[in-house]
Amino acid sequence: xxxxxxxxxxxxxxxxxxxxxxxxxxxxxxxxxxxxxxxxxxxxxxxxxxxxxxxxxxxxxxxxxxxxxxxxxxxxxxxxxxxxxxxxxxxxxxxxxxxxxxxxxxxxxxxxxxxxxxxxxxxxxxxxxxxxxxxxxxxxxxxxxxxxxxxxxxxxxxxxxxxxxxxxxxxxxxxxxxxxxxxxxxxxxxxxxxxxxxxxxxxxxxxxxxxxxxxxxxxxxxxxxxxxxxxxxxxxxxxxxxxxxxxxxxxxxxxxxxxxxxxxxxxxxxxxxxxxxxxxxxxxxxxxxxxxxxxxxxxxxxxxxxxxxxxxxxxxxxxxxxxxxxxxxxxxxxxxxxxxxxxxxxxxxxxxxxxxxxxxxxxxxxxxxxxxxxxxxxxxxxxxxxxxxxxxxxxxxxxxxxxxxxxxxxxxxxxxxxxxxxxxxxxxxxxxxxxxxxxxxxxxxxxxxxxxxxxxxxxxxxxxxxxxxxxxxxxxxxxxxxxxxxxxxxxxxxxxxxxxxxxxxxxxxxxxxxxxxxxxxxxxxxxxxxxxxxxxxxxxxxxxxxxxxxxxxxxxxxxxxxxxxxxxxx
Numbered sequence: 138x139x140x141x142x143x144x145x146x147x148x149x150x151x152x153x154x155x156x157x158x159x160x161x162x163x164x165x166x167x168x169x170x171x172x173x174x175x176x177x178x179x180x181x182x183x184x185x186x187x188x189x190x191x192x193x194x195x196x197x198x199x200x201x202x203x204x205x206x207x208x209x210x211x212x213x214x215x216x217x218x219x220x221x222x223x224x225x226x227x228x229x230x231x232x233x234x235x236x237x238x239x240x241x242x243x244x245x246x247x248x249x250x251x252x253x254x255x256x257x258x259x260x261x262x263x264x265x266x267x268x269x270x271x272x273x274x275x276x277x278x279x280x281x282x283x284x285x286x287x288x289x290x291x292x293x294x295x296x297x298x299x300x301x302x303x304x305x306x307x308x309x310x311x312x313x314x315x316x317x318x319x320x321x322x323x324x325x326x327x328x329x330x331x332x333x334x335x336x337x338x339x340x341x342x343x344x345x346x347x348x349x350x351x352x353x354x355x356x357x358x359x360x361x362x363x364x365x366x367x368x369x370x371x372x373x374x375x376x377x378x379x380x381x382x383x384x385x386x387x388x389x390x391x392x393x394x395x396x397x398x399x400x401x402x403x404x405x406x407x408x409x410x411x412x413x414x415x416x417x418x419x420x421x422x423x424x425x426x427x428x429x430x431x432x433x434x435x436x437x438x439x440x441x442x443x444x445x446x447x448x449x450x451x452x453x454x455x456x457x458x459x460x461x462x463x464x465x466x467x468x469x470x471x472x473x474x475x476x477x478x479x480x481x482x483x484x485x486x487x488x489x490x491x492x493x494x495x496x497x498x499x500x501x502x503x504x505x506x507x508x509x510x511x512x513x514x515x516x517x518x519x520x521x522x523x524x525x526x527x528x529x530x531x532x533x534x535x536x537x538x539x540x541x542x543x544x545x546x547x548x549x550x551x552x553x554x555x556x557x558x559x560x561x562x563x564x565x566x567x568x569x570x571x572x573x574x575x576x577x578x579x580x581x582x583x584x585x586x587x588x589x590x591x592x593x594x595x596x597x598x599x600x601x602x603x604x605x606x607x608x609x610x611x612x613x614x615x616x617x618x619x620x621x622x623x624x625x626x627x628x629x630x631x632x633x634x635x636x637x638x639x640x641x642x643x644x645x646x647x648x649x650x651x652x653x654x655x656x657x658x659x660x661x662x663x664x665x666x667x668x669x670x671x672x673x674x675x676x677x678x679x680x681x682x683x684x685x686x687x688x689x690x691x692x693x694x695x696x697x698x699x700x701x702x703x704x705x706x707x
Contacts, residue, residue, distance in 0.1 A: 187648050188673065188692065188701050193247040196254035200421040200464035206456055207418055209408040213450050216411075217541055220448075221494050226413030226427035226544035243430035243553055248690075248702040250430075250552060252340070256421070256466045258431040262338045263563035269571045275334040277345040282306040282398050288314075288351070289359045293374055293382070299325070299481055300382035304356070304398070312398040314349075315473065318481050322387035323523040323583070325473035325480050326397040327576030331587070332442060332472025334572050339438055339560055340431070342468045345400040348577055350393050353383055402468060404457035409449045410467055413544040416454070419465050427544040434557030436546035437602065440537035441561050441594050443527065445489040446474040447539050476587060477525025484526040486514050492541050523583040529593040534601040551605040551707045558602035559610060561595050562628055569595070600630050606707050607685040609678060614698040617666060618659045619676055619689065634680050640665060643673040643690060650675055661698070668693045673701075 219225050229241055245252055252258050261267055282288060286307025294301040302314045317325050326348060333346040362374040388394060410416070413427040426432055439447040453468045473480040479488060490513035516531040539546065569591045578584040603625040611622040619638070625631045640656035642664075643649075653674075656662035665674045672693045679686045690702035 186645050187643075188248060188645055188690065192701050193249045193251070194253055195247070195260075197245075197256075199460070200256060200462060202462045203419060203421065203456065203464050205463075206405075206407055206416070206454075206465060208406065211409045211411065211449050213448075216449050217493070220543065221492065221541045226548075227425055228427070228544065229548050229550070240550060241428060241548065243433055243550070244424035244428045246430050249700070250556065250703050250705065252431045252434075252556070256464055257342070257429065258340045259342075261340050263560035264340075267338060267568070269568055272334060272338050272568050273571055273575060275337045275345065276343050277400070280310060280345055280400050281347040282310070282312055282349055283308045287357045288355050289357050290362055290374070290379065291359045293362060293364055293378070300385060302356070302382075305359070311401040312347075313401070315397045315399065316386040317395065319385055319387055321478070321483060321522050321525060323395065323576065323578055324478045324483070324525050326395060327523065327578060327583075327587075328476045328478040328525075329397050329399075329471070329473040330575050331572055332444065332475045334575055335442065335564075336438070336469055336472065338564070338568075338572075341435075342466055343472075344402055344468070344470055346472075347398045347400070348395065348575070349398045350389065350395050352393055353380075356383075397473075399470075402453065402455050404455035404466070407454040407456055407465065409452045410454050411449050412546075416465065421464055427548050429545065430553055430556060432545035433549040433553040436537075436543070436549050437534065437554055437557035437561060437598060439539060439546075440489075440534050441591075441598050442475045443477070443484070443489045443537075444472065444475040445539045446471075446480075447543065448541070476590070477519075477521075477527030479525065483520060486516065486518060486526070488540075489537055490514075492538055494541070519586055521580070521583050521586065523578050523580055524587055527586070527590055529590050529597070532594050532597050534594075534598050551602070552705045554602040555606045555608065555705070558598050559624060562599040562624065564591075564595060566592055596628075599625075599628050603628075603630055606705050607678065607680055607682075607687050609687050612689050612700045612703065614661065614691065614700065617661050619661065619691075620659070621678075621689075637679050639677050641675045641677070643675045645673045665691070665693070665698070670695050674698075 224231075227241065243250075245255065245257070247253050251264070252260065254260055262272075282304070283306040288304040288306050290302050291305050291311070292303030299316050299318050301316065303311065304314050305311050315326065315329070317323060330346050330348055333343045337343045356379060358374060358376055358379060363371045364374045364378050365371050383394065386394060386396075411426060412432060413425065415422040415425060435447065439445070451469065451471045453470050454465050455468065456463055457466050477484050479485070490511070512531060512533075516528050518526045518528045520526045566588075570588045573584055573588045573591070576584070576587070578587075608623060608625045609621045610624050613620055623631075623634065626633055638658055640653045640662050641650040642653060644651070653662050653664055656664070668674065670693055674691045674693070675688055676691070677686055677688045684707060686706045688704040688706075689700060690704075691698045692701045
């Protein structure tokens, strides 16, 4: 079977064969060119076709075995600088050879335009039914730190606004133990647990995050743990250091401590992934990250949850082994700076509304002598110590911004946004309220505000992105008709619309469409209904705006017709 997905691969400069790589990786890297060539040439070897018998694929083929890969630590300041002032990655509309590039479609998708299950993503909400219990379970709910026995500190971060520990429970499991800032109890831990469960439901790989409440005496100091003092020198950690660190975290009324325990990820940790390019030591990584739909569409999810800290530093790659293969799995981590939280402090009005550096607002302030005030600065925000600073009435999804430019986000197209908006709108009010309950806010007002925030911003997402395309989905042939759902109508954003459907034969080799005379409407024309097995047909659907169309491709099979492809225009 050939792996057919839209790919964008630089044919030079991808493979680093420096001596710093293990011998196995260098040998594997040499195979990379062959792998890419095989992927690219597969249609030629089989005869060029738009669709193949196994289309549409629901998951990517199993990854090739990768014996080893090197750890790399990305410099956060370098990432900030290059993304803010550089032009990294392959971009929409770039001028090459004196000509402006055409739209670059997303990769990592099947012929229906859906993201396939892979080491990056697993289809959950919006692709299959999910109950409240599954959303609350998240990446796992059976590996919380053991209640019995002590938690041993095996590493520590005592500098900065909030401390953190690496701990091992009595069952031998390792966790990162994080806390809230002193002035904002419940804020960062609540955001982190909600974010992990919602991003998991959306389809991403995330850690298992657990809220924990414990007595200080439950923490014991392990052997060989060191701390770095104010002068930058390392020394053995003492019990006094533990007490001093815990003095900077909030306490419950009974003196116990609330924290978030994040289970260590499985496998060999390899550091962060970038939102552009590919890993040079992973021959399974063939789609440029700036063109992956699951990363382009991530913009919509981050806008919804105000994950303005969505950057490389909050990602992680891990070399795992499953079913006898080693491969790299890609994770999103650290959601303590979503919703109204900035992890160590509350958000400001700027967070999610402006980049760290933007020249236009600064110039507007200067030339207006300070009179100009941006829309978001005039909004009314709720500031609550448990949830930080948040609001939803002025939320405009298209105007939302992370802390600094993200090449995958900037490459997004209307079909990327539509894909993501469908998943956001798939959450019911009940499911969102259940996710918020996981934060265990002590104030019912905080819980209600976060739930309302998620529900209202969810609806704004649907309103914004369902209008940019003809929002038809869930195509199937039933009772001799082509049936589908107008998701904008389904969610009450618009009324029923008049649609025109015209039918064509489709040549799977030449991709030529030949109109079927007099064939219109949802009912399958006789030539389509009675066509030979293996024949392809297309139905082009248009509404009031002729630029917004959906073309649905059908394959005649012995037991009926299968929807095998979808093209959208806007």
